[in-house]
Amino acid sequence: MSDDCAAAAPLHSAWLDGMLDDDGRAFVEAHLAGCAACRAEVESLGRTRMLVRNLPVRRLPDGVDLLPDLTRSGAGPRRQGPALAVTGGRVVAAALAVVAGMLGGAAFALGGGSSPEDRLVNVPMDLYVADHIVHTVGGPLSTPVVVDGRR
Amino acid sequence: MIGGGRRRGRWSLALAVGATGAALLLASAAGASAPGPARAQPRPAPDADGWRPVLQRAWEASQERRYTGEALWIVWADGDPHVALSRVLRDRDTLTVSSPDDFTVRLGEEGGDMVDHRQGWLTPLPPVDSGRPDAALRALEEKYEVALAGEDRLLDRPCTRLEVRRRGNGSLRERLWVDDDSGLVLRRESYEGSRRLRLVAYLSLDLRPGTAARAGIRAARDDDGDSLERRSRAITPVDDRALTALREAGWTVPPSLPGGYEPVGVYAVDGSDSQPLHLVYRDGLYTVSLFQQQGRPDWASLPDGAQPADDLGWPAYEWAGAVPQRLVWEASGTTFSLVGDAPPREFVAIARSLPRPQAPTLPHRLRRGLARLWEWVSP
Numbered sequence: 001m002s003d004d005c006a007a008a009a010p011l012h013s014a015w016l017d018g019m020l021d022d023d024g025r026a027f028v029e030a031h032l033a034g035c036a037a038c039r040a041e042v043e044s045l046g047r048t049r050m051l052v053r054n055l056p057v058r059r060l061p062d063g064v065d066l067l068p069d070l071t072r073s074g075a076g077p078r079r080q081g082p083a084l085a086v087t088g089g090r091v092v093a094a095a096l097a098v099v100a101g102m103l104g105g106a107a108f109a110l111g112g113g114s115s116p117e118d119r120l121v122n123v124p125m126d127l128y129v130a131d132h133i134v135h136t137v138g139g140p141l142s143t144p145v146v147v148d149g150r151r
Numbered sequence: 152m153i154g155g156g157r158r159r160g161r162w163s164l165a166l167a168v169g170a171t172g173a174a175l176l177l178a179s180a181a182g183a184s185a186p187g188p189a190r191a192q193p194r195p196a197p198d199a200d201g202w203r204p205v206l207q208r209a210w211e212a213s214q215e216r217r218y219t220g221e222a223l224w225i226v227w228a229d230g231d232p233h234v235a236l237s238r239v240l241r242d243r244d245t246l247t248v249s250s251p252d253d254f255t256v257r258l259g260e261e262g263g264d265m266v267d268h269r270q271g272w273l274t275p276l277p278p279v280d281s282g283r284p285d286a287a288l289r290a291l292e293e294k295y296e297v298a299l300a301g302e303d304r305l306l307d308r309p310c311t312r313l314e315v316r317r318r319g320n321g322s323l324r325e326r327l328w329v330d331d332d333s334g335l336v337l338r339r340e341s342y343e344g345s346r347r348l349r350l351v352a353y354l355s356l357d358l359r360p361g362t363a364a365r366a367g368i369r370a371a372r373d374d375d376g377d378s379l380e381r382r383s384r385a386i387t388p389v390d391d392r393a394l395t396a397l398r399e400a401g402w403t404v405p406p407s408l409p410g411g412y413e414p415v416g417v418y419a420v421d422g423s424d425s426q427p428l429h430l431v432y433r434d435g436l437y438t439v440s441l442f443q444q445q446g447r448p449d450w451a452s453l454p455d456g457a458q459p460a461d462d463l464g465w466p467a468y469e470w471a472g473a474v475p476q477r478l479v480w481e482a483s484g485t486t487f488s489l490v491g492d493a494p495p496r497e498f499v500a501i502a503r504s505l506p507r508p509q510a511p512t513l514p515h516r517l518r519r520g521l522a523r524l525w526e527w528v529s530p
Contacts, residue, residue, distance in 0.1 A: 107524060111515070125454050131420065131442075133475075
C-alpha cells in the first residue's frame with residue numbers, strides 16, 4: 001500500500017456518504033482514478049453498505065420500552081447512560097424475541113399430530129371383514145364375497 | 152405389512168367367504184329336495200317385471216336348497232386377475248365354504264364361525280342377516296334396473312340371464328345366470344361401467360350331495376377344530392334410542408351414504424381393547440360396513456398388505472386389490488375402518504363423505520404444543 005493509499009483509505013466511507021469537503025473529495029477521487037486496488041475496495045464497501053441498508057426493518061413489539069431512562073422525567077443527561085440503556089434494552093428485547101420465537105416454534109411443532117389424550121387402538125381388520133361378510137350373504141343378490149388381503 | 156401381524160389374506164379365504172355368499176345363492180337350488188330337470192318350474196314370462204320371480208326364487212333357493220359344488224372366483228384388481236377355487240356345501244342348517252389349508256366359513260341358523268387354520272383361531276359369526284326378499288328387491292329397484300337378458304345354458308342346465316344396470320346412466324353392474332330348475336345363481340359377473348370387477352361361477356354342482364361329499368368338505372374343520380382357540384366376541388344390535396345417545400356422544404352415524412346406501416343395521420362389537428361401532432349400509436346390491444373405534448389407530452396392528460391410500464386426499468391405509476375393499480384412517484381421535492364390496496369409485500366417494508383429519512387451528516396447535524412442553528419440563 002502506497003502512502004497515498006494509506007491516506008485515502010480512511011476517507012473511503014466518508015466519500016461514499018458524501019461527507020467530505022471539496023479538498024478531501026478531490027483528493028480521494030484523484031487517487032481512485034489512478035488506483036485500481038482502492039477502487040475495488042470502495043466498490044466492495046459500497047455493495048456491503050447497500051446490502052445492510054436493504055435488510056428488513058424489524059419493529060419491536062408494542063409495549064417494549066427500550067428507553068425507559070430517557071422517557072422518565074428528571075433523568076439526567078449522563079454521558080454514557082442513555083447509550084448503554086438503549087443497547088441493553090435492545091439486547092433484552094432481542095433475547096425475549098428469540099425466546100418467544102423458540103417457544104412458539106416448539107409449541108407449533110409439538111402441537112401437530114394427534115392429541116396426547118387419544119389412546120392407541122388395534123385395528124382388527126380381519127375380524128371386521130368377517131363381520132362385514134355376514135351382512136353380505138343374506139339376500140337374493142347378496143354378493144359372494146371373495147376375501148383376499150394379499151397383494 | 153406395516154406392523155408385525157402375519158399375513159392372513161388368502162385366496163382360499165376369499166374363496167371361503169365368497170363361497171359363502173355363493174352358497175347362499177346357490178344352495179337353495181341344489182338341495183336334496185330340489186326338483187329334477189323334468190320337474191323344472193316354468194320360465195318366467197319375459198315381461199318388464201319378469202326378473203322379479205326369478206330373483207324371488209333365487210332368494211328362496213339360497214335359504215332352502217342343499218347342494219355341494221366347486222366355485223371359481225376371479226377378481227380383477229388393478230387389471231390383474233386373481234383366481235381361486237373353493238368347495239361349498241349347503242346342508243340342512245349350515246353353509247360351509249372351505250378353501251385349501253386356510254379358512255373355512257360356516258354359517259347356520261344360529262350364525263356360524265370362521266376358522267383360520269393357519270392362525271389357529273375360530274371366530275363366531277353373528278346370525279346371517281337374511282332379511283326379507285320383497286324388501287331386498289324393493290331396495291334393489293330403487294337404484295337399479297333389472298331386466299331379463301336372455302336364455303343360456305351353464306353346467307348343462309338351462310338358465311335365465313339377468314342384467315342389472317344403474318338407473319340414470321344405464322351403466323352395467325351385474326350379469327346373473329339363474330338356474331331355471333333350482334333357482335340358484337350359477338354365475339355372477341360384476342362390472343363398473345366397462346370394467347370387469349368380479350366373476351363367481353360354479354364349475355360343478357351336485358344337487359343331491361352324498362355322504363362322502365359332505366364328509367369330505369367337513370373334514371377340514373373337524374380335523375382341526377379341537378385345537379382351535381375360540382374367540383368370543385359379543386355383537387349386540389343397537390336400537391334407535393341407543394343410537395341417538397351415540398350420536399349425541401359424538402359418534403358418526405350418517406343417515407345414508409353417497410350413492411343411495413341406506414342403513415340396515417348398527418351393532419356394538421365387544422372387541423379386545425375397544426368397542427367398535429359397526430354400521431351397515433346397502434344400496435340393494437352392494438354392502439358397506441363402517442367401523443369406528445375411539446382412539447388413534449396403532450398402525451402396527453394392521454394385517455399384512457396395508458399401504459398408503461392415494462385416492463382420498465388425506466392419510467389413510469388400504470389393501471390394494473383386496474376383496475372386500477378396506478380403508479383405515481383417523482379423524483379427530485377416532486379410527487374409521489371402511490369395508491365393502493361397492494364398486495371402487497363409489498367406495499371412495501363414501502369414504503370422502505365421512506370425517507377426515509382436520510389440521511388444528513393455530514391457537515389450538517400452539518396451546519396443545521405448550522401443554523406438551525409443560526408436561527416435559529414440569530416435575
